[in-house]
Amino acid sequence: MRTAFHFFRRLRHPLCALALFAISTTAALAQVSPLTSALEDFVRTQTQGLPGKVNYAITPIDSRTQLAPCQVFEPFLPQGAKLWGRTNIGVRCLGPASWTIYVPVQVSVSGNYLVSSRNLPGGSLIGPGDIAVRTGDLSTLPTSILTDSAQALGKTLKNGIAGGQPLRSDLLIAPWAVQQGQTVKTVSSGPGFSVSSDGRALNNAADGQIVQVRTPSGQTVSGIARPGGIVEVSH
Incomplete structure (x- = not known):
C-alpha cells in the first residue's frame, strides 16, 4: 500500500503529468497516421501524369473532429474536382465504422x-521564333x-496578343487537314480488310474533326480528317 501511495503521489508532479500528456498525444497521432498516409498515397498516384x-x-484534420476508429480508408475526388490548385479530397471509412470527411489540399x-516571344497580330502562323519558355506554378495558370512547342507550332492565332502572354489552346486554330473541295482518300478498315477510294471533301476540317466526303457514286459519307488528305471512315 505504501509503495502504491508514493507512486500516485509522484504522478501529481508536473513532469509526470507532462510525460502522460506526451504519451496520450503520441497515441492520438498514431491513430491519424494511417489516414494521412492514405491521403498522401492517393495524391502521389493521382498526380503522376501532371506536366511538372x-x-x-494536406491540411491537418481539425483536432475537434470526432471520428470513429477506422481500419480501411478510401480517398476519392468529389465530382467535378481535380488535384490542381486548392481543392478537397474525400475520404470514406470502409470499416469497421462508416463515415466520410473532406480534407483540403493544395497542389x-x-x-x-x-508564352509569346513578341507582340503577335491575329492570324499569325505560330513559328519557332514566336515562342518563349517560362517556368512557374502551372496550377495558377489557365487549364x-x-x-510543349508541338502544341503551338503551325497553328494560327485567333486574336492578337502582347509579348510575354501565355499561349493557350483556345487562342489557336489548328491548320486544316482537309479543305473543302479537296480530293481526299477515304480509308475504311476492319478485321481482315482495308478499303480505300477517292472522294471530294464537302467542308474544312482540322486533324481529328469530322468531315463529309462525296464519293464518285454520289454517296455522302462522314469520317475523321487526317493530315495528307486522308479521311478515316468507320463501319
Missing part, C-alpha cells in the same frame, strides 16, 4: 509553359495553357 514537379500540402505544379 508536383508539391502538395502546385512547377513546370515549363509557353488550357500550352506546355
Whole structure:
C-alpha cells in the first residue's frame, strides 16, 4: 500500500503529468497516421501524369473532429474536382465504422509553359521564333495553357496578343487537314480488310474533326480528317 501511495503521489508532479500528456498525444497521432498516409498515397498516384514537379500540402484534420476508429480508408475526388490548385479530397471509412470527411489540399505544379516571344497580330502562323519558355506554378495558370512547342507550332492565332502572354489552346486554330473541295482518300478498315477510294471533301476540317466526303457514286459519307488528305471512315 505504501509503495502504491508514493507512486500516485509522484504522478501529481508536473513532469509526470507532462510525460502522460506526451504519451496520450503520441497515441492520438498514431491513430491519424494511417489516414494521412492514405491521403498522401492517393495524391502521389493521382498526380503522376501532371506536366511538372508536383508539391502538395494536406491540411491537418481539425483536432475537434470526432471520428470513429477506422481500419480501411478510401480517398476519392468529389465530382467535378481535380488535384490542381486548392481543392478537397474525400475520404470514406470502409470499416469497421462508416463515415466520410473532406480534407483540403493544395497542389502546385512547377513546370515549363509557353508564352509569346513578341507582340503577335491575329492570324499569325505560330513559328519557332514566336515562342518563349517560362517556368512557374502551372496550377495558377489557365487549364488550357500550352506546355510543349508541338502544341503551338503551325497553328494560327485567333486574336492578337502582347509579348510575354501565355499561349493557350483556345487562342489557336489548328491548320486544316482537309479543305473543302479537296480530293481526299477515304480509308475504311476492319478485321481482315482495308478499303480505300477517292472522294471530294464537302467542308474544312482540322486533324481529328469530322468531315463529309462525296464519293464518285454520289454517296455522302462522314469520317475523321487526317493530315495528307486522308479521311478515316468507320463501319
